[in-house]
Structure formats: C-alpha cells, structure tokens
Amino acid sequence: MTDWIDIGALADVPSRGARCLTTPLGKIAIFRTADDRVFAIDDRCPHRGGPLSEGIVHGAQVTCPLHNWVFSLETGEAQGADAGAVRTYPLRLHDNRILIDAQTLRARSAA
Template identity: 80%
Template structure:
C-alpha cells in the first residue's frame, strides 16, 4: 500500500477554512491555516456533534460553531476548561497537493 493518499489541492481549501472528506464512518475535516499549514481531524465535535469544518480557524485551533469549544488542530484535544478530543490524521504537502497518511485514512474508511 502506498504510504500517502492524494486528497486534493492546497488551493481547494480556503485560508483559515476547511473542506471535508466523506468516509463510511463520517467526515474528516481538512483545515488550512493563515500560514498554509494543513491539518485533518474528525469533523464532529464530541460535545454536541457540531460540524468543526464550519468553525472559526485561529492559529492552529478551531472553535466549534455550536458552543464555542476550542480544539487544537495539532493534537485534537479540547483547550481550556473543556474536556474531550477528536481524532487527528497525519497530513503532508507535496508541492501543491495535500496527502493524508494511507494507514490512518484506511482505518477511518474501513466499514
């Protein structure tokens, strides 16, 4: 198996925004920061199920649009007094392409 799967172009994800990848087990949100770093996490907030891809990106964090929980895009952990975490997925950039780790992506897409 290839180690990395091409999931799209960097320009497809707006700066300080996100796009989603659909898998059989749910959505993975791919985020792009203001300085063009990319991160991938589960798209569902563990608090109330809010779509994190619709949240506000600030630095390497995203704020859930439903109840303002803040998650680190690097670790997936809730910040501040909030408790919980979302799964993260390793990404890398190759030229202008976003690649996701094939092994973690395969685990997310396994039915």
C-alpha cells in the same frame, strides 16, 4: 511504508478555512491555517456533534460553531476548561497537493 492518498490542492481549502472529506470513517475536516499548514480532524465536535469544518480557524485551533468549544488542530484536544478530543489524521503537502495517510484510515476503520 506509508501510502498517501491525494485529496486535493492546497488552493482548494481557503486560508483559515476548511473543507470536508467523506470517508468510510465518516467526515474528516481538512483545515488550512493562515501560514498554509494543513490539519485533518474528525468533523464532529464531541460535545454536541457540531460541524467543526464550519468553525472559526485561529492559529492552529478551531472553535466549534455551536457552543464555542476550542480544539487544537495539532492534537485534537479540547482547550481551556473543556474536556474531550477529536481524532487527528496525518497529512502532508507535496507540490501544493494535500496527501492523507491511507494506512491510518485503514487502521482506524478496522478498529
């Protein structure tokens, strides 16, 4: 059975924006799309370490603010000609609250 941790209200994350969550794994960026889907990925671009939470959200993608690399919020994969990926973390919405999968956080911190 999966444990889910309440990390805040959907309203805490601006539409087409992000907020950061500090965990034992480092910073995780929580994104909200224009159609109120939520995603969680590492907040560090693999190219030059740019803070993805400060990037531009468009559709289900984010553009790194430092060098314009684009990442899928769904898969974490770099888009276009860029190579690399960031980790993704399962989220779900329940009564307009954002929940993150605690088991994934524990498993990744043990690795």
